Amino acid sequence: MNAMVAATDEQMSMLDGLVSSIQSVEQTLAGVLATRDGLLALAGKLALSMAEDGDGIDASDLTIRTVAAEVGAVLRVSDRTVQRRMAEASITVERFPLVWAAQGAGQISAGHARVIVDAGAHLDDAEARAAYSARVLEFAEDESPNRLRPIAARIAEQYQPRSLEERHADARKARGVWVKDAPDAMAELGLLGPAALVHAAFDRLTGMAKADAGASVGTAGVAFGLATAPESGDSADLRTLSQKRSDLALDLLLTGAPAGHDTPDGLLAAIVPHVSVTVPVTTLMGAEGAETPPAELDGRTPIDLETARLLAGAASGWDRILTHPISGALLAADRYRPSAHLRRHLRARDQRCRFPGCGMPPRNSDLDHTLDAAFGRPTEEENLAELCRRHHVLKHHSPWHVEQVGGGLLEWTSPTGRVYIDKPPPPNTVTFAETGPPPDPVDLSDPVDLGDPADPWASVPDELLAPF
Structure with missing residues (x-):
């Protein structure tokens, strides 16, 4: 527990006042x-x-x-x-x-x-x-x-009036690679391409970089002065994960293979990328209509249906995510092994770190027991949530406190006593009305106070509008 536990009432009152003032x-x-x-x-x-x-x-x-x-x-x-x-x-x-x-x-x-x-x-x-x-x-x-x-x-x-497939076909025409010079003999290499391929390439670089413990930098990287190889007999590699990704990317592009990074048995070359794609079954079946959402990559960006179908056809297995047909709430995610099933279920539910405001994806997070398992608390959905390492440490070593209040909701209490409710993001799924057909999302028959979209100047003082 950090020093805030010993803070006086006066100090906590001052902190509370500062937070309110900042807000x-x-x-x-x-x-x-x-x-x-x-x-x-x-x-x-x-x-x-x-x-x-x-x-x-x-x-x-x-x-x-x-x-x-x-x-x-x-x-x-x-x-x-x-x-x-x-x-x-x-x-x-x-x-x-x-x-x-x-x-x-x-x-x-x-x-x-x-x-x-x-x-x-x-x-x-x-x-x-x-x-x-x-x-x-x-x-x-x-x-x-x-x-x-x-x-x-x-x-x-x-x-959108046009389907994602139509827009993606047009957008693919703009794919390309470019270079932007930077100070100190550096440059940036940019690439625009299909989201599934770009995320997969980044994931593969990350996997190689994490497995590249103690290896020397790429031959191309050393030759062109892009990185410094460890001295002979020195196994320490002080490069950051981002620096390793950069060295590997350039090595792959310049040599066609991670020659300077790979192990003798080719372990790095065997690393394959992993991306998570969610596709509502109605979308995968080809159902049409405005209420049918597109496929989504890692819960972050939509991808075209053709790419999603190719990935679905080539996948060795799928996680089946069951959602409530009315509310869209996550009900279950199943596969054969129970322990992996629970982890998959929580990743599908949370999609990112569950600390208020954090968007770190679950692949970079820890599966945390809300109530400590060391004290006999259960390892089950109602006592688990994804937390990135930063907020995992904050939960255990600061006065921040969290409780699960049901339905996947986390109630965080700050050191000053403020309460923040963190909700799981809405799943990428299809929901249905209890009776009658699904509503058209652009149907405004259910009145919403939208003001007058044609007159955004209504609140501007008359004297400023006088010239018009």
């Missing part, structure tokens, strides 16, 4: 940034109005540059930066007014707003954007931006 400042800051976005969007709107009254809309780009230069000069930043901010602000304010209003009220941060806008950027229908925004905002008030990102992408997918 209040963050909410105020979110509102101020939303106000700035509104003013930047209004500046862009003013520039368009000036262009229409002058040389016509065709001259709007030059007018916007002129206005951006004026704002940039007073802020002492590049007019290009201001023009980019104006464009981003206009998208948020005019296309996602619900998100802008929520940020202005301090309900979400600027980071949350960026995640929601980025995920829904390709939704062209105003009603679809409004419905999407309303649904994602329900999660944004409880989740951190990194946790919100896959949820927002999943929800946005349901409002």
